Amino acid sequence: MSTDPATSNKAAFSRIHDAVNSGDAEVIARTIDEVVEPDFLFHAPVPMGATGAQALKNVWAVLLRAFPDIHVTVEDVIAEGDKVVFRNTVTGTHQGEYRGLSPTGKSVTYNEIFIVRFANSRIAEIWGVVDVFAQLKQLGAIPT
Template sequence: MPAAGPARNTATLNRFHSAVNSGDPGTVSKAIDEFVAPDVLFDAPVPMGATGAEALKRVWEVLLRAFPDIHVVVEETITEGDKVVSRNTVTGTHRGEYRGLPPTGKTVTYSEIFIFRFTDGRITEVRGVVDVLAQLRQLGALPA
């Protein structure tokens, strides 16, 4: 029997991060279908022209195309009530177009913090802060 409440939510987020780290777009898409509500409120610095779970899928399509070896390391999580906060370090090698930049072959490392709200075991809200400035500097798109 799955753990109840906050422990279950943290376990779900860990399973989601495992899927993301698979590097397989199909696995990520299936994980979003399983763990994320279709009408999830997705508020992060990723203007994708979509909403809900479809926006999240598009973000991961773009990231996996640009950084096929992308890897999210969860540095710490804080769980309280219906929310899980995840502070992560992300690494990846720029092998595909990203934000208008052709592939550079450079490796990026950046930080992000996300707050996930859960309802009935599924992610219903995602709010995030991603250090896009660090990404773009490391890719040479902005001065260091």
């Protein structure tokens, strides 16, 4: 494996994407423990109810309950220095409670962009922009 930090950082975050697409909460939590700093900072419009690595685990627990078939497709990856940027398309079927909405059975497709900062080859901080408006509109929570 390359010793180039940008390359190893991309690979570390790709492990998270692979875990997420497994649909297995235990695999996701274990991978988070392996590649995310315990006290990492998470800046994103997502339901967390916690801080540090536990916040990321909580987000994925919520998403897996709401969208058991959730799938994240990485569209673009840009890495420089200690940061990696990912632009993703997320799809899923609303089969569980989400943001106060009962399951609708509707499919959603939305976009997100994350800037991930690494320290000591682990994820130390994430800034995220998630198209929550598109999610809620597709679920019928916001009039079209």
